[in-house]
Amino acid sequence: MELRYNVLSKREREKLLTILYGERNIEKNFTLLPEELKRVKSFGKPHWKLGYAIQLLFLKNRGVSIISNKELLSPKIVEYVANQIGCIPDCLQRYWDVKNIRFNHFQEICNILEFKKFEVTSKVETFIYNKVLSIGEPIEVMENLIEELRKIKVVIPALYKLEELIYKGINATDKFIFSKICEQIDNKNKLENLFLVENGVSNYSILKNIAVNNSPSGVKILLETIKTIDSYGKIIDLSFLTDSKIRYFYTEIQKSHRFRIERFNNLEKKYSYLAMFLSFKRREFVDMVIETTSNYAHTVMKRTKKKSQNYNQKNQERYKLNSGKLKDVVEYILQIKDIPTLKEYQSSLTELKKELDSTEEELEEIDFLLKSHQSFNYTNDLLECIEFDSNTKPNFINYLKSFKENKNKKKFKADISFFSYQWQKNIKKYDYSKKVVEIALLYSIRDYIRSGDIFVRESKKYNSFDHYLVDSIDEIIPDEIEVFIKNLKSNLIIPKKLDFQRIIEQDSKSNFGEKIYSYFPKITMTEILYEVNSWTGVLEHFYGASKSPENRQNVAVATLLANGHNIGFSKMAISASIDESILKRANEFYFNYSNLFKAQQSLVNYHHALEIVENWGDGKTSSSDGMRVPISSKTIYADYNAHYGNRGGGIYRHISDQYTPYYVQMLQGRDSNHVLDGLLYHGTELEIYEHSTDTAGYTEQMFALTHLLGFNFKPRIKNLDQQQLYAFETLEIDDIKFKKINEKIILENYFEVMRLVESIKCGKVKASLILQKINSYNRDNGIAKGLKEIGRIFKTKYILDYYTDMKLRKEVQKILNKGESINSVGRLIFFGKHGRLNESSLESQLEKVSCLNILLGSLIVWNSRYLEKVYKTVKDEEWFDDEEFKRVGPLGTQHVNFLGKYIFEDKIINTVDGLRPLKSEVQV
Template sequence: MKTRELLTVEQREYFYEVPEHMDEREILRYYTISDEELQIINKQRGAANRLGFAIQIAYLRFPGRPLSANEKVPDFIVHTIAKQLRILPSAIQNYARGRDATRREHLSKIRSTLGFRTFTLKEYRELARWLLPIAMKTDQGHLLVEALITEMRKRKIILPAIYAVEHVAWAVRERAHRKIFKQLTRNLTFSQCKQLDKLLSVGKGYKFSYLSWLRQPSGVVSVKNFHKIMDRIEFIQKLNLPLDNGREVHQNRLLQMAREGSRYSNQHLSRFHELKRHATLMAFLIHIYAFLTDQGIEMLEKLMGRMFNRGEKKHKEHFQKDGKAINEKVRLYAKVGKALIEAKELEQDPFESLQSIISWEQFVQSVAQAEELARPAEFDYLDLLDNHYGHFRKFAPRLLSTYVFKASKASHTLFEALEMLKEINQTGKRKIPETAPMDFLKSKWFKHVIKENGIDRHYYEFGIFSELCNHLRSGDMWVVGSRQYKDFEEYLLPQEKWKELKEKHQVPLTIPTNIDQYLQERFELMDEQLSKVNHLIQNQLLPDVEIYADKIQIASLKKMIPDEVEDLTRLIYSVLPRIKLTDLLVEVDSWTHFSKHFVHLHTQTEPKDKSVLFAAILADGINLGLSKMADACPNISYTQLAWISDWYIRDENYSKALGAITDFQHKYPFSSHWGDGSTSSSDGQFFRAGGQSSPLAQVNAKHGRDPGLSFYTHISDQYAPFYVQVISSSEEAPHIIDGLLYHETDLEIEEHYTDAAGFVDHVFAMCHMLGFRFAPRIKTFSKNKIYTFEKPVNHPNLEFMIGGTIQTKKIRENWDDLLRLTSSVRNGTVTASLILKKLAAYPRQNSLSVTLREIGRIERTLYTLEWLQSPELRRRVQVGLNKGEAKHALARAVFFNRLGEIRDRSYEDQLHRASGLQLLILAIVLWNTVYISRAVDALRAKGVDIPEEYLQHISPLGWEHITLTGDYVWNLNQKASFNNLRPLREKKPIKK
């Protein structure tokens, strides 16, 4: 029988008990007495009755239940209400003393006069209807109970026993499950249901089931693995299932069910009742079909990229190999040319002059050799691609036969070319017809495609697939069933929803939505700043800035850290307790309870044995892997670790755990020495891809020749890494905004710093529209032109910096579309990184991309002008970036196994590695923060002079006192807690 309990003991106490402490804002919200209430209260006899009556009203407001008999009311509530009634708080001691009937009578009077209701069948039905849409989005029991209790408080429904509330949430959740199951299996025929059940059986010629086959990772980039992806896509297509059924199911629920389908064993799934089993398999197929479709496109791009890279490499090799011969020919023809020039000037026979240098026969031979050495006039590598046509044909036709493409008007001719090529492949024709569409091709292709004897099929196909990749990235073409490559319109808020937001004045942006107001404000601000900087340049008053020959040179920032800080840091760290990483993780969990966020995918319960959970997290964070972690952990097996990893370790759980630790760090008083949590920075840390190259790994010349990927981390000004992404090592800029929007912390970031890699107009624009101040470091001004609303006649000293004028007409024409796009990012309809990549891939003339760029130019110009004027801004950015860069050293020390290489093939496993690493770093930062605070107090108590202004320079990123290696033993019974911290080491300071 299913349990109808959704909450843990701790959660029940949380919802029904008044907390020991509340902030002033919450106290005012819940415990301020209204005039109407005051009139009723004052009618009660005696101070004790008035105070008790008022407290009963307060309790019904929050936590929403009646005051129990003989319940001890927290002092802050008694004092807050007594002050408003002008009654001594001690009067509460005489309330209902020995007569509980008084309390009950008062409760009845409050219900009848102030509109509070008891929980009856009528309220049950009302709340069940209200809760159902929420239960369709999430089945997390505590979230449903929390939503229900919040709504009951709003409706003045007195909370019944907590188990009754749980029962409502449980019943509604069951109803939502059945409704979702029916949505996913709608219109399934008997035959299709049989096909779904067949997925659990062993496939012909395989040792595992069809379902297990579909679950297999795609592997590294290769033609063989590309065809394996196509095999699975075509297998799902042949099932002919209504995969569109998933559109009616909320994406969170669909993803959860898909994950369950990917985790449950065949035996477990076969024991489900038929409706649930078929719905779970449908959710899995919907998810895996989109995932495989995206992976196929990504692998296509990688295969195409490799082919082009090989052509380019061959081109360079040819040039290097022939370099000596080319040089000899250049020197020879320089002599010949000089001789011919002299012959003309002296009116001599040019042929005799030529033969004085080289014989005619040798000259003819050298010309023939020069023709062989010569590369195309464009000096590109496209003429070498033909050597790879055989390799290209191993995967290109399969893509066309498997995928269904759609196109916008801008890509219509490319779509026609694809359809024509598909037909040619199917019919076995060899020639491309003369009427084949051409205008989608870039000019560089024409000389290779159009030959004297007609269209060169090889190069025509190369051109088609090259442009297909470009158009898929921009969104001008899309693939049916894809998640990453779909119609651009589908990424945005629906037009009806957008219209509603505008009509209700609920556009979730921080800028004026009126275009005239926006442009006027920015024009006035820019004009003011241009005039100011123009004046400062004229009078050579820009601080620490020199301008000569139209070049800007900014002096290096002066050192602001006192020399004594280094010795002070060593002294403080010398008294911190020595600790094993395992004990540190357990201790931080006892403070923050981050482990409670790692709940079971299906039951939403916490693991019974936390030591296994901690070991799995540690395996991710130190890059050890589950198998070797089992060897290093006594009494923990690989099977236990694998089960915990499969069912409890997920991206969203890591995000919530990072949020819990970050929030604790943010509220801990000592952290304020480093910042108030309103600023952050982000930076990528490169890790080599060990073994076979990961699909995400790329070569970045900045990091050497080996392929790798980046852990792109956002870190607060209090040293807390609160968000991490695994990205290609060459695409940091699009991911900047993700970390500002999608973290699970209480931080309210206002200003964000990056290095020069983030200096992108689109990011400037979107940050401004979303309410973030984007502050990247400016390293050079040679390419950093500013843009003005008017011609620079009024600012002659800035003319050398001005690259053009802002296209206000373009902004006006596309203003509504731009607001809709940015609102879509804010509302989570699409991620910022995905939409920025799409816009960056658009052709330059695309109106929406150009409009966002123009907004970015406005903000970048304003920022550049401030950078020139403000040493404080330059220092603030540098300090913020230094914190992130300092974290990299600790990351390398922690992530030391497997040579610090990423050897996981799947993105999910890579992200778990990155998240585990950041969680360990964050735990170390918090632990250090707490004990550094104690160390400072202890040292001061011993007479050590520690100036307050020095503490901002004491970093919590040290790790010399932490044992990172050895056997990993989990002592969950250790007595250390936040109220019982470890003793500091004794250290006698050296007196100077």
């Protein structure tokens, strides 16, 4: 049926139909209770029994009538229900042919279960309107609506009827939102200037693609850009929208190019999009200014400290050397007994005097900072563009406001008590010099932002801590804290004797895997993508790249390879014989993070459903690890790493125990900030419960949060034997001292900790953002202290388990090895430009590495299918070993050609199983 009101994609619609009518949880949803079985068996005819039972089970457990979609009915479900009744599944067709009987049965079932027929009422329309207003994605609205209908016991109608209602709800809410935004716009004609083109580039594109380095010049460019944005008029207030809806519009505008917005027929929508674009970009640039200033200040201070230490060290060495010479001179002079000899000796002391005169006093860091001529001359512009606020430092905020008024003064005679002791000392030393005060101001802004003492309301990353949390927890259970403490104590059981072992049994190495992979046919990455797409439809997420159906698949594959192999569009255009402009257009319009994320999900879900993945795990355990990549573009999202000897960033990837790379992101800060993101937001059918990281992903707060969010955290911690252990009382067992847990800190901060957990659970704040703030806050922050104290309990429990359980140690090592192996294959695939990223924004970097993740996922899916085929072929061979085969992972690459000419041809494989033939001979 052709849909008139289309708000869901084909894949989203299929997903919902699978949930409503598919085979998921057959035993749970399609097992008849004794009283139900009794009623079913009361019917005389077998097809009545079976038809009634299936209608009953679908309405009771899925909330739907199977009659309207009986073509989706799984034979497996029919067989399962028929076996309970004791009849033949084939008899069901006779039931569908008798309209009156099945209708009467359905009416009876509705009466028994108290289900009502679906009707479009004002209550339903209001529910949909409110959901659309608060939720961004239509699929989420649909899922909420279906859940609500189940809750109030209304039969879920055909999806196209619900899509029509959601479509109308979207139009109504859009009209409200766009009208409210347009009311705030000062001058709509000014917004049209964003479309103006100069030197081939529009003002819109300039703002969208701006990139700067960590330097004062970079900050100045950003501040000038903020002023340019302000010149378009007052920035709109979007506080009337929910965070979810704001994220939805942010994603929509990120996907939108100038031409799309310019062609909007609805003027209110066009101006609203432009106004939101300016609002989002201003917030982004404010964050970039703060981040760049902080990074630059940190770099300057680090270099200054190092240089001053080197200078003072050399000065000290010279001083010691000259002191030794002076001591010798004094001794010699004391031995001189006549004046002529003394006068003669004076001439030989000239050189020593010069050396002594040249020895300077030691320089403090501030002296060397001023001497190095580092520039921070943008403070006035910064304070003009960014308004800081504080709940704890009102005097500092007042000083920031007054600073602009004193911009022409050479010296600032003002209260400086809000500066740190060291900066107060520096300011006084240089008699309130403007330059020193200005440097102190910028460093203090950086420190107070990091500690949470000051914030910026118009910022995404640097707003007040309360801004990211829910107002309060809905339900407060009596004695909740006492119960919580009691549960913590029950979790931590200290053995009377500690027998610590760290031995990890290693599986013996063999060439069994190579033998298995020798059966694999030779193939290119291009062919893998076409074949995997024929199974999963993964490329459908990028269709639209070409109007021609036969060409759009080629364009999607070429764009995906250009990004995933990191070879760029110009080289791919030559290899693929596709115009470079077409590839760039496809990349800009269709390879956005939203589509890439959905494509990754489809690969993960398909792979998870394969039988062979049970060899490697149940999909409930995962690990995460960073993969360092050099970054050569002009960007603030890169740092220098002495260990790797380059300027770059980190790809942080989550991998399931089934080898699936199910989530990827770009690192900002420490690895541990990003661990929860993959666990919470992957959106796949994996049900991850246990998670492992290396030391970089571990903190005591992470132990607390993973527990409170329902995960079991199992990291590999460096120097484990040096970790402090804790108990609820001071203990010493076998010379190992246990510190006492501070219950008072947990009690004092319990509700704030729970508020934080609830904020992460409900999506009010992204886990990585709030963790980045918590980890940078000072030690007095209550939530940070509370989390740390709770985390120490679970860290101690884990360490005790790790030392005493060899199986646990092996499991952790095994899952982390899988992650490291996938990173190795990732480096092999990401071979272009020597593995360097050239993208400047985090969004474009993430889009590039998401393409890499899709290539990884496609390779793993393809290998897994062919491992299944090899198994069927060789399982009865004498040399074959089932246990050895279970250890063969889907990461083999020796049969894949990643290089060479790319030939784009979708070949039909005419075999019984739809797979390529295996190689006839085994290469031992």
